[in-house]
Amino acid sequence: MRALILRRLATALPTxxxxxxxxxxxxxxxxxGPFDGERPLDPQTRAALTSAYGLDQPLPVQVxxxxxxxxxxxxxxxxxxxxxxxxxxxxxxxxxSLMLGGLAMLLAFAIGLSVGLAAxxxxxxxxxxxxxxxxxxxxxxPTFVTGPLLVLLFALGLGWLPVxxxxxxxxxxxxxxxxxxxxxxxxxxxxxxxLADVLAQDHIRTARAxxxxxxxxxxxxxxxxxxxxVASYAGPAAAGLLTGAVVIETxxxxxxxxxxxxQGALNRDYPLVLAVVTLYAALIILFNFxxxxxxxxxxxxxxx
Amino acid sequence: MKALPAILALIIAAALFGPLFLPWxxxxxxxxxxxxxxxxxxxxxxxxxxxxxxxxRTLVGTRVTLAVALAAALVSLMIGVGWGALAGWAGGxxxxxxxxxxxxxxxxxxxxxxxxxxxxxxxxxxxxxxxxGAVEWLTMARVxxxxxxxxxxxxxxxxxxxxxxxxxxxxxxHLLPNVAGIALVYLLLTVxxxxxxxxxxxxxxxxxxxxxxxxxxxxxxxxxxxxxxxxALLLPGGVLVLLLITLTLLGERLRDRMSA
Numbered sequence: 326m327r328a329l330i331l332r333r334l335a336t337a338l339p340t341x342x343x344x345x346x347x348x349x350x351x352x353x354x355x356x357x358g359p360f361d362g363e364r365p366l367d368p369q370t371r372a373a374l375t376s377a378y379g380l381d382q383p384l385p386v387q388v389x390x391x392x393x394x395x396x397x398x399x400x401x402x403x404x405x406x407x408x409x410x411x412x413x414x415x416x417x418x419x420x421x422s423l424m425l426g427g428l429a430m431l432l433a434f435a436i437g438l439s440v441g442l443a444a445x446x447x448x449x450x451x452x453x454x455x456x457x458x459x460x461x462x463x464x465x466x467p468t469f470v471t472g473p474l475l476v477l478l479f480a481l482g483l484g485w486l487p488v489x490x491x492x493x494x495x496x497x498x499x500x501x502x503x504x505x506x507x508x509x510x511x512x513x514x515x516x517x518x519x520l521a522d523v524l525a526q527d528h529i530r531t532a533r534a535x536x537x538x539x540x541x542x543x544x545x546x547x548x549x550x551x552x553x554x555v556a557s558y559a560g561p562a563a564a565g566l567l568t569g570a571v572v573i574e575t576x577x578x579x580x581x582x583x584x585x586x587x588q589g590a591l592n593r594d595y596p597l598v599l600a601v602v603t604l605y606a607a608l609i610i611l612f613n614f615x616x617x618x619x620x621x622x623x624x625x626x627x628x629x
Numbered sequence: 630m631k632a633l634p635a636i637l638a639l640i641i642a643a644a645l646f647g648p649l650f651l652p653w654x655x656x657x658x659x660x661x662x663x664x665x666x667x668x669x670x671x672x673x674x675x676x677x678x679x680x681x682x683x684x685x686r687t688l689v690g691t692r693v694t695l696a697v698a699l700a701a702a703l704v705s706l707m708i709g710v711g712w713g714a715l716a717g718w719a720g721g722x723x724x725x726x727x728x729x730x731x732x733x734x735x736x737x738x739x740x741x742x743x744x745x746x747x748x749x750x751x752x753x754x755x756x757x758x759x760x761x762g763a764v765e766w767l768t769m770a771r772v773x774x775x776x777x778x779x780x781x782x783x784x785x786x787x788x789x790x791x792x793x794x795x796x797x798x799x800x801x802x803h804l805l806p807n808v809a810g811i812a813l814v815y816l817l818l819t820v821x822x823x824x825x826x827x828x829x830x831x832x833x834x835x836x837x838x839x840x841x842x843x844x845x846x847x848x849x850x851x852x853x854x855x856x857x858x859x860x861a862l863l864l865p866g867g868v869l870v871l872l873l874i875t876l877t878l879l880g881e882r883l884r885d886r887m888s889a
Contacts, residue, residue, distance in 0.1 A: 340733060351749050461881070465873045467825050469832045469845070470866045473852035481856055561735075568740040568829075575833060576852065586741075587833050590748045598748060602741050 329621050337610045344606045345395070348599055349388055378404070391599075400600035405592045411600045418582035419604070421491065425573065425581060426566045428501045433508035433562065438555075440509070441516025445551075446543065448521045457517065463510030468569045472503040472576040489578040500577045504569045508562050515558050519551035549623055556619040563612035567605050633879045640872055644691040653682035655689035656840045667860055677861050678854050686842055687865050691872070693843040697758045698823040704762025705823075706816050709769025710808065714800055716770070717777030728774065731767050739764040743826065747835045757836050761826050769815050776808045814887050818880035821873050828869060844869040 366374070375381050378401075379390065394401060400411035444456045479499060480488040487496050523529060524547055532542050571583035578584075582601055589597035648655065652671070658681055659672070667675040667683075674684040716727035746760040780786060781804075789799050824844075830836030831845025839846065844865050851862030 336733075348745060351745055354749055461877065462874060465821065465877045466870060467828060467873070469829060469852075470848060470870055473848070473855060473862055474866065477855050477859055477862065481859075564739075571740070572829065572832065586744075587835070590744050590833075590835055593748060598745070602745060605741055 422581035429504035436509035437512025445520030559616035560613035701758035709766035713770035713773030717774035821876035
């Protein structure tokens with residue numbers, strides 16, 4: 326297990342460094358700068374601004390400075406939100422996004438695993454087919470359609486839940502559901518496929534032949550190996566939730582990281598976009614790391 | 630389920646030829662009919678908040694979305710087949726290194742890479758599909774590589790090699806035609822993903838730009854206006870969902886048939 330952890334860390338850290346440097350260089354390649362407003366600035370002001378933000382230094386110097394500052398938790402000043410540092414903005418947005426994503430992840434696993442179990446317990450039945458078709462539909466529905474539709478139905482139509490904003494926990498119900506649905510669909514399909522595979526194997530037949538109850542066979546003998554494909558999906562699921570959260574935060578006007586990201590991208594706010602991309606990459610690498618550990622725990626053969 | 634190809638053909642035909650038969654252009658403003666509901670005189674499906682015909686807009690939006698999706702899928706096809714065929718044919722260390730790169734890219738959040746590209750190089754429709762194509766080729770590369778590795782050991786390839794055919798000739802003449810079938814199936818599976826990414830970007834204002842329209846932009850406009858005019862959301866949203874579901878189910882069916 327320790328070998329696995331070390332090996333994964335050895336690939337994760339260089340990946341993160343590569344992402345940092347590449348995204349920084351890409352940003353600097355951009356035509357047009359942050360000070361290109363509707364009216365041209367007079368050259369003196371422009372020069373003063375450029376040197377104040379260190380943009381007149383050679384590229385390698387800029388990269389090294391940038392990475393050094395990030396290691397100290399300083400992402401620099403935002404170029405558009407003039408009175409805020411990027412770290413401030415991220416510190417405001419991250420908790421909202423983490424709560425949204427975490428709750429959606431829990432809900433997705435709860436729905437996905439129960440539907441997957443129900444379908445796998447009746448492989449080939451009508452229930453199985455209906456559930457799997459429903460799950461395919463869920464994965465095909467984009468969050469930017471389901472989000473507004475949920476608002477239309479439950480907020481504007483029935484008036485049960487608030488439309489947008491984040492004043493109470495109730496405001497999180499619709500966003501979490503909209504975010505969780507496609508991931509739940511994917512998890513259900515994987516769980517069903519994994520379980521159906523395992524249930525057809527010899528040791529399950531033996532367990533049944535020895536008179537163990539269906540419940541015991543399913544939960545004690547079949548579930549753990551069947552979860553291996555689901556565990557390997559945890560990384561992509563986290564990536565999916567992060568991307569989905571960008572849309573969901575926009576639709577529901579939640580003050581999370583995703584909204585700052587979209588605003589930053591529309592405004593060419595380099596430091597903000599870079600900080601969010603870096604954070605997202607770090608989160609996804611972290612999730613892949615945990616997924617690998619989970620994988621190793623579920624399937625001893627993967628530990629070597 | 631048998632209706633799937635028919636539904637897809639209908640959507641494509643409507644998007645291609647439909648606008649020709651409509652009295653309104655997708656960007657024409659009818660000042661006398663701003664935000665009228667469906668079944669109004671002159672506007673079968675109503676107009677949006679500035680008086681543009683929703684039927685025409687949805688048809689043209691579908692056309693743009695489909696065009697971007699096809700172009701992006703073709704870009705991903707070229708990169709994916711090239712990369713996969715090269716890796717599979719080269720084998721050994723080269724293969725391992727190339728596939729390691731694919732694995733590493735799989736772990737990255739694509740959407741953010743595309744958005745980064747949009748921010749850096751400006752938001753143009755050409756960049757939308759090149760950007761999407763450039764990040765959506767990974768599965769294609771894996772599938773093609775697997776196929777090439779199997780084919781490489783088949784007698785007819787060995788015979789061609791023994792006869793002294795140059796590697797480029799073998800790849801072009803003998804390998805690629807034999808991976809074409811599976812590559813086309815995965816091309817079909819790529820299309821809905823690309824439709825999803827394009828609409829996602831356009832929804833956020835980072836993809837296709839006004840005055841051009843796409844399903845993503847229409848869904849965004851509809852969502853902004855849904856408390857007054859829910860049909861402006863339901864119409865493009867419905868077409869988008871129908872398109873995604875049809876393409877996904879069709880692709881999965883073909884894939885299952887190939888592997889069975």
